Amino acid sequence: MNWKRSLVAVLVVIPIVALFGYGLTRNPREIPSPLPGRPAPDFALMPMDAPSSGEEGVSAPSLPVRLSDHRGEVVVLNFWASWCIPCRDEHPALVAAAERYQPKGVIFYGVLYNDSPDAARRWLAEMGGQPYPTLLDPGSRTAIDYGLYGVPETFFIDREGKVVYKHIGPVTEAILTTRIEEILVGSPRGDA
């Protein structure tokens, strides 16, 4: 009778403990993204600042930037905000990667997330600038389209316009280099 009872207890307790143990290995804050492997959602966003044409008043053409305009190019899309602390950590890495890979045809864009352009400009001035444009995303429509849940998040888009990889949290130069090289090697320029 007694061994039967302990057997039942063991059979009940072990699965529960195993389930809890498994739960401890998972990060509840990590949201699985269905996006990698799928076409990147297109967007048409105004740049925060028109590319400087030099002349005041004759503001340079500030047309909306469309992702579809960059079909055939590798695009790195970084969502950021001036109020985001980890964005400070990753900024130098993004600048370095942009300076290294823009000459090789890789396109970099920042997307401002729930922030005012003024605060963003101040932040950029303080951080020593950004060698690529930042786009404005009113109402966070594009952010939601990308399944964003916080900043920073960085999306790597290949020449076919597919999201290859999504990085949550601050990127490092090593991550940027590895991912960009992977995409460059993986999809060599077919046309052009």
Next chain:
Amino acid sequence: MKAVILAVGVALSLASVTPDPAQSPGVVDTALEAATARVASQLRCPVCQGLSIQDSPTELAREMKDVVRDQLAAGRTPEEVKAYFVSKYGEWILLEPQPHGFNLAVYLLPIAALLGGGGVVAVAVRRWTRQGGSATDESAEEI
């Protein structure tokens, strides 16, 4: 012209940054608001702990609710709106797990536990009544 577009864009982004409950101009479509609230209460707020975007006061939740409202106003069904969010955030975004695959455990385990517990109780009760019954039988015989 470009400057105007930019100004409007900036104004829009500013408007979305400052929380303004009375942002909808003029009439409020109560039916649409109700439908929006219904869908929004089924969607998880990505930056909260177990809150729906209907219940969350955060910026992102409010913006997601705006997307829900716009899509419903554009004629999408609540199911289509939810499918949109699932395609962006995964099934995680639904507060209520969909009844398929491993998720079925959530629905079936309580029933299984209830049946199992009921079985245990039934067996125990039968045992007790049998003991009790035999006891009264004995006492009846004694009299």
